[in-house]
Amino acid sequence: MTQTSQGLFEAIRSIARFIRTSNKVIVLTGAGFSTPSGIPDFRSEGSGLWTRFLPMEVASLSIFRHNPEKFFDWLRPLASHMDNANPNIAHYALTRLEKAGFIQAIVTQNIDGLHTRAGSQNVYEVHGTFNTLTCTGCYHQYKSAEFLDDFINSGKIPHCNDCSRILKPDVILFEEQLPIRIWQKAEAASRECDLMIVAGTSLEVMPSAGLPVKAVDNKARLVIINNTPTYIDVRADIVLYENVADVIPVIADEVLKE
């Protein structure tokens, strides 16, 4: 979008004012929040992760169960990106805002754990996390880090140290239910907030994509910061077609400057 820097700064000041004057601020983040950290959007065409397989065909529970090699082959480049990634300035900006009491929760569709690594406390990972793995036999939970080098470098599929069964990353696959307790918290937070900031997501994956509707139906303000349009831009108070790393740190500075 063409936008004068004057117009952009005015919008940033307005968003900062919204944040300062709201009682309960929720941020909903997606793949665009982690692309500045070097993690490609695995759902988007051209990411390099999409071209070999359709995610729906490999990142599914049935493929994991019946053809785990194919599943882990698909996961390997993504795991490698996540292993190399660090939180970016937008992650840290949200952490600063949360610490200062201006953000009550972050709802994320990302599985990379970068919000938590940046120090954010109240994070609802509605699509699960790649940081841990769970045994499909005895349900023992492991840190992914323990298996990551072998998996990335020698292709070794992770197995349980106790019962030798295969380990499943704690990410929500296609055909799988969202983690119910986390999802209910995310839904409640969306209904109860008076400002929702959608950042770095095109809102294409249901049911997370429906959370902003719950917020605006309850008269919350809606701010959208994303590179590309979303279906709910028409109901937003402010829409910025910008990269999160370019504007969120500036917004945080503006909120925290006084």
Ligand code: ZN
């Ligand atoms: Zn086990």
